[in-house]
Amino acid sequence: MNKMIRSLALLALVSLAAPTPAQADADRDSALMWFDGFDRDHDQILTVDDIVRGGGKSFRRGDMDGDGALNALEYVHSLPEGETEERERWLRRFNAMDGNADAIVTVEEFEAFATRVVRGADTDGDGTMTRDEFKLAITGDEAQSSLGILKQNNNQ
Ligand SMILES: [Ca+2]
Numbered sequence: 136m137n138k139m140i141r142s143l144a145l146l147a148l149v150s151l152a153a154p155t156p157a158q159a160d161a162d163r164d165s166a167l168m169w170f171d172g173f174d175r176d177h178d179q180i181l182t183v184d185d186i187v188r189g190g191g192k193s194f195r196r197g198d199m200d201g202d203g204a205l206n207a208l209e210y211v212h213s214l215p216e217g218e219t220e221e222r223e224r225w226l227r228r229f230n231a232m233d234g235n236a237d238a239i240v241t242v243e244e245f246e247a248f249a250t251r252v253v254r255g256a257d258t259d260g261d262g263t264m265t266r267d268e269f270k271l272a273i274t275g276d277e278a279q280s281s282l283g284i285l286k287q288n289n290n291q
Pocket residue numbers: 197198199200201202203204205206209
């Protein structure tokens with residue numbers, strides 16, 4: 136059960152439910168860009184703290200109405216016009232972060248999301264997520280098998 140929730144969180148993050156290989160590649164690239172965006176010192180290792188710290192910056196930058204949280208428009212605001220597919224990915228990511236589905240992502244929800252992602256990908260259990268662990272988590276067997284789960288759910 137835990138394993139399934141973990142995988143689904145990662146899938147939601149990276150949107151592996153793409154129907155074509157080309158889209159799956161683009162989804163993976165987008166996910167890796169997400170990783171690299173938080174890896175400020177380029178050591179290819181992320182902790183929950185790294186993500187939370189990086190996220191805090193985007194919260195301050197993106198929070199246009201000053202309510203201390205991000206709505207979907209605020210979240211995708213920095214994306215250039217015309218990036219339709221990437222916008223879709225970001226919105227899926229937004230929904231994955233929005234734990235109580237009230238269309239607003241709070242700092243607490245963001246922190247919970249960061250924790251889920253790192254725990255889900257941290258296969259050697261050292262509390263950090265390397266870029267390789269992350270890559271494996273979004274492309275490995277576990278992701279593949281839970282992709283089946285996701286498809287079933289979509290078909291219901
Ligand atoms: Ca806001």
